[in-house]
Amino acid sequence: MRGYKAKQDRRMMHAGHIIPGFGLTMGITVTMLSLFILIPVASILVYSFSLSLTEFWQIMTSESVKFAFLTSIVCSFVAALINCIFGVILAWTLVRYKFVHRRLIDGLIELPFALPTAVAGITLSKMYSNTGFPGKYLSAIGLDVSYTYLGIITALIFVGIPFVVRTVQPVLEKLDYQYEEAAHVLGAGRLYTFRRVILPELTPALLTGFGLAFARGIGEYGSVIYISGNSAKEHTQVISYVIMQKLNYMDYAGATAVALVMLIVSFIILLSMNIMQMQQSRRTNNV
Amino acid sequence: MYSKKSFRKPMIIISTLFVSLMLILPLLSVIVNSLSKGWEFYVKSISTTNVMSAIRLTLFVTLITVGVNTVFGLAAAWLLTRYSFKGKQVLATLIDIPFSISPVIAGLAFIMMFGRMGWAAPIVDAVNSITGWNIKIVFAIPGVVLATIFVTFPFVSREIIPVLNSVGTDEEEAAALMGAGGFKIFKKITFPHIRWALAYGVVLCTARAIGEFGAVNALSKTRGKTFTLPLEIDALYMAGSADSIVEAYAASSVLVIFAVILLIARNVLEYKTNHVNSLLKEKNVKD
Numbered sequence: 001m002r003g004y005k006a007k008q009d010r011r012m013m014h015a016g017h018i019i020p021g022f023g024l025t026m027g028i029t030v031t032m033l034s035l036f037i038l039i040p041v042a043s044i045l046v047y048s049f050s051l052s053l054t055e056f057w058q059i060m061t062s063e064s065v066k067f068a069f070l071t072s073i074v075c076s077f078v079a080a081l082i083n084c085i086f087g088v089i090l091a092w093t094l095v096r097y098k099f100v101h102r103r104l105i106d107g108l109i110e111l112p113f114a115l116p117t118a119v120a121g122i123t124l125s126k127m128y129s130n131t132g133f134p135g136k137y138l139s140a141i142g143l144d145v146s147y148t149y150l151g152i153i154t155a156l157i158f159v160g161i162p163f164v165v166r167t168v169q170p171v172l173e174k175l176d177y178q179y180e181e182a183a184h185v186l187g188a189g190r191l192y193t194f195r196r197v198i199l200p201e202l203t204p205a206l207l208t209g210f211g212l213a214f215a216r217g218i219g220e221y222g223s224v225i226y227i228s229g230n231s232a233k234e235h236t237q238v239i240s241y242v243i244m245q246k247l248n249y250m251d252y253a254g255a256t257a258v259a260l261v262m263l264i265v266s267f268i269i270l271l272s273m274n275i276m277q278m279q280q281s282r283r284t285n286n287v
Numbered sequence: 288m289y290s291k292k293s294f295r296k297p298m299i300i301i302s303t304l305f306v307s308l309m310l311i312l313p314l315l316s317v318i319v320n321s322l323s324k325g326w327e328f329y330v331k332s333i334s335t336t337n338v339m340s341a342i343r344l345t346l347f348v349t350l351i352t353v354g355v356n357t358v359f360g361l362a363a364a365w366l367l368t369r370y371s372f373k374g375k376q377v378l379a380t381l382i383d384i385p386f387s388i389s390p391v392i393a394g395l396a397f398i399m400m401f402g403r404m405g406w407a408a409p410i411v412d413a414v415n416s417i418t419g420w421n422i423k424i425v426f427a428i429p430g431v432v433l434a435t436i437f438v439t440f441p442f443v444s445r446e447i448i449p450v451l452n453s454v455g456t457d458e459e460e461a462a463a464l465m466g467a468g469g470f471k472i473f474k475k476i477t478f479p480h481i482r483w484a485l486a487y488g489v490v491l492c493t494a495r496a497i498g499e500f501g502a503v504n505a506l507s508k509t510r511g512k513t514f515t516l517p518l519e520i521d522a523l524y525m526a527g528s529a530d531s532i533v534e535a536y537a538a539s540s541v542l543v544i545f546a547v548i549l550l551i552a553r554n555v556l557e558y559k560t561n562h563v564n565s566l567l568k569e570k571n572v573k574d
Contacts, residue, residue: 018460018464019469019472020463025365025369028363029362033381036355037385043396043407044396044399086305090302090305093301093302097299107551107553108306108311113495114546115542115546116499116516116520116546118520119317122520122524123317124313127312158309161309219390220389221389221500222498239389243392247391247398247505252399256395256399262389263388266387266389267387270384
């Protein structure tokens with residue numbers, strides 16, 4: 001087995017030399033990646049390492065930073081969970097049913113990617129305030145959405161929904177009806193079939209979609225800041241807002257310290273998603 | 288035959304409601320709000336000098352960003368799919384960094400690099416004093432361009448890589464063995480396979496570049512000079528008077544029109560990609 005793998009690797013290495021352009025593309029890729037991404041990000045790291053541990057600890061445990069982190073993480077988590085539910089429903093509807101406006105719904109899913117976040121932000125905040133629709137009716141029954149946690153979650157549902165739909169949809173398309181039929185013939189009910197047959201197949205894609213939506217939610221700025229109210233007292237500031245505020249007050253030490261922690265959080269999310277994807281591909285290769 | 292008839296209706300209704308409430312309503316809401324003071328007010332508010340300058344700058348920044356990303360995307364996709372080398376997985380992960388980083392952190396990164404206390408500021412000063420130029424990066428147009436490139440960096444390569452992976456390297460290897468040079472191989476063999484994926488990547492990149500807010504917000508402070516359209520919308524909205532809020536919606540409606548055009552382009556391209564792929568398959572079968 002190992003001998004075969006080594007042989008295959010060698011063959012691939014060999015193939016690599018047949019097609020010209022290795023040096024050129026490697027040069028362009030590494031140079032541009034370094035200039036535009038790696039060196040700027042490293043500048044944050046270098047600066048934040050010049051802070052002493054006590055300074056760092058003071059910044060991170062200050063009221064505004066602590067609660068903003070909590071708000072961002074909790075709201076992103078809840079929004080990503082809600083997106084998983086609606087994402088599966090949407091993906092399922094789009095894959096399994098043919099209906100008149102299917103193309104329209106399918107085409108609109110990416111709207112949150114196409115619509116600038118600031119536009120989404122001001123619109124959602126107006127819609128869900130007590131003068132807009134549906135905010136008027138929601139506040140009549142005592143649900144204030146704009147300028148509360150609910151507002152943050154609503155905005156994050158908006159920006160996150162395409163991630164879940166677009167990761168689940170292709171998996172559903174490839175899913176074989178046979179297993180469902182078999183489960184049905186063996187006497188399984190529909191919900192039982194969904195839970196025990198379909199859901200396990202969807203789980204890796206769903207986790208990836210969840211991770212993408214969650215990561216996007218934690219870093220989200222434009223669509224959230226108008227609807228969130230940004231009150232330190234009511235803990236409706238998100239973490240990106242706090243960084244921006246520190247930047248505006250020229251508090252670079254504070255901004256980089258918070259950014260460092262955010263970088264670590266997104267690195268952990270990225271890493272766990274990569275590990276899950278690797279496990280997924282290993283599983284599908286074994287089948 | 289195993290059917291899910293009884294679930295069909297509720298699923299379609301839930302999906303339709305979700306899309307109408309979360310995606311279509313915000314679009315309509317922008318348009319309705321932008322016209323709430325009449326057509327003349329609308330035309331007047333999108334033709335102010337600030338808005339016009341913002342539209343021009345937005346298009347300029349988008350053009351440069353798309354150019355840079357196309358060069359990088361082609362090089363990186365070629366490198367990551369045509370050769371195998373050590374550290375390939377790491378490189379692929381590094382390219383995806385901007386996906387999981389808050390745009391505000393992207394802005395912060397360039398401030399920490401080129402800003403007053405940034406380590407690269409003396410380099411820029413030295414270049415300026417030698418050449419007599421007056422290059423400014425932070426709080427000037429170059430900073431806006433850099434930040435936009437940062438947040439859109441993986442968009443093009445990410446669309447091309449899966450296509451190149453599925454096409455395989457047989458044709459290119461054959462061409463190389465028969466003596467074709469790298470650029471000829473790219474033009475005659477690779478490009479026809481990836482042109483729709485490239486166009487799709489460019490559409491996504493354009494959408495994000497036009498709408499980027501957080502990263503640019505950190506790096507741009509002069510209204511009428513370095514403000515892109517989303518920043519101008521923010522300024523109008525934050526001014527807070529009834530008139531300026533309607534003006535903000537009017538400027539937003541310009542971005543909504545862009546978003547809808549890009550969304551349609553996306554759907555046409557998706558159709559083309561599928562269409563071309565199925566034609567390719569037929570051709571391969573016939574050959």
